[in-house]
Amino acid sequence: MVAEVLDGRKASATIREELTQRVTRLKERGITPGIATVLVGADPGSQLYVGMKHKQSHAIGMNSIQRELPADATQADVEQVIDELNADPACHGYIVQLPLPKHLDTDAILERIDPDKDADGLHPTNLGRLVLNVNKPISSPLPCTPRGVIELLVRNGYDLDGKHVVVVGRGVTIGRSIGLLLTRREYNATVTLTHTGTVDSAQYLRQADVIVASAGVKHLIKASDVKPGAAVLDVGVTRETPADGGKPKVYGDVDPGVADVAGWLSPNPGGVGPMTVALLMTNVVEAAERQAGM
Numbered sequence: 254m255v256a257e258v259l260d261g262r263k264a265s266a267t268i269r270e271e272l273t274q275r276v277t278r279l280k281e282r283g284i285t286p287g288i289a290t291v292l293v294g295a296d297p298g299s300q301l302y303v304g305m306k307h308k309q310s311h312a313i314g315m316n317s318i319q320r321e322l323p324a325d326a327t328q329a330d331v332e333q334v335i336d337e338l339n340a341d342p343a344c345h346g347y348i349v350q351l352p353l354p355k356h357l358d359t360d361a362i363l364e365r366i367d368p369d370k371d372a373d374g375l376h377p378t379n380l381g382r383l384v385l386n387v388n389k390p391i392s393s394p395l396p397c398t399p400r401g402v403i404e405l406l407v408r409n410g411y412d413l414d415g416k417h418v419v420v421v422g423r424g425v426t427i428g429r430s431i432g433l434l435l436t437r438r439e440y441n442a443t444v445t446l447t448h449t450g451t452v453d454s455a456q457y458l459r460q461a462d463v464i465v466a467s468a469g470v471k472h473l474i475k476a477s478d479v480k481p482g483a484a485v486l487d488v489g490v491t492r493e494t495p496a497d498g499g500k501p502k503v504y505g506d507v508d509p510g511v512a513d514v515a516g517w518l519s520p521n522p523g524g525v526g527p528m529t530v531a532l533l534m535t536n537v538v539e540a541a542e543r544q545a546g547m
């Protein structure tokens with residue numbers, strides 16, 4: 254079997270077209286949705302990601318605000334920027350690029366974000382709403398990488414109803430939160446979460462209809478772990494600079510051999526990454542729509 258490609262570049266381009274129309278409707282009401290990013294320090298990977306977010310936001314007609322602080326910024330410096338963005342009517346949603354330098358209290362900074370402007374959907378209030386509201390539609394931001402994974406499947410015609418999804422990794426950005434979305438009635442999947450404490454992970458993986466590989470370990474998932482025909486979403490990113498000092502290369506959590514066994518496979522790069530950026534912009538457009546009473 255050769256897996257069908259879950260093309261995140263293509264699906265995210267469709268989402269951007271849809272967002273462009275929603276931005277146009279907001280502009281007709283005098284509102285230009287604005288996204289902001291807060292970057293502390295000068296990590297090249299983070300700079301690349303933040304740059305993509307601004308470029309794509311401009312391409313769909315949004316405004317963007319770029320706040321940069323030096324690596325030795327204090328807690329008070331960062332909190333002041335948060336307070337400014339919370340008060341700025343031109344900013345409808347924003348993210349603090351993670352990870353932050355170690356001397357900063359990340360949780361305190363993230364909790365200070367106005368939940369209505371939380372473009373990542375990871376504020377404790379928004380995660381709490383996701384936990385509590387199983388049957389009601391949710392009118393607050395949802396976690397963007399989990400949403401990106403689900404949109405990538407759904408937009409390729411994959412029906413999650415009744416499927417067994419095995420999520421690998423308990424990180425906050427995806428592993429811990431994606432099950433909250435997948436087990437809502439609208440998707441109706443059954444979820445197993447495996448992590449570094451799981452005994453014999455392979456026994457769970459081999460039962461999976463869908464594998465969400467979000468451990469951040471290069472080529473962790475092998476062909477022998479995958480049930481023939483399963484859908485495999487490669488979320489983890491490991492960035493390695495070659496020994497000869499060349500351009501850094503990106504590796505996913507999924508071994509290339511999985512393509513011979515899986516029924517669907519998201520490449521990495523070119524899969525979930527572009528979806529994350531598209532859903533981040535979706536969260537900001539939706540925040541602006543809510544503020545406009547739309």
Ligand SMILES: Nc1nc(=O)c2c([nH]1)NC[C@@H]1CN(c3ccc(C(=O)N[C@@H](CCC(=O)O)C(=O)O)cc3)C=[N+]21
Nearest residue numbers: 302348349350351352373503522523524526527529530
């Ligand atoms: N508060 C916060 N929110 C985030 O959403 C967030 C973050 N912090 N910190 C870092 C991670 C990582 N992340 C990615 C976004 C896009 C791609 C992406 O589009 N990647 C391209 C390739 C780009 C490359 O060359 O690496 C692709 O997969 O095709 C990847 C990774 C968002 N993150």
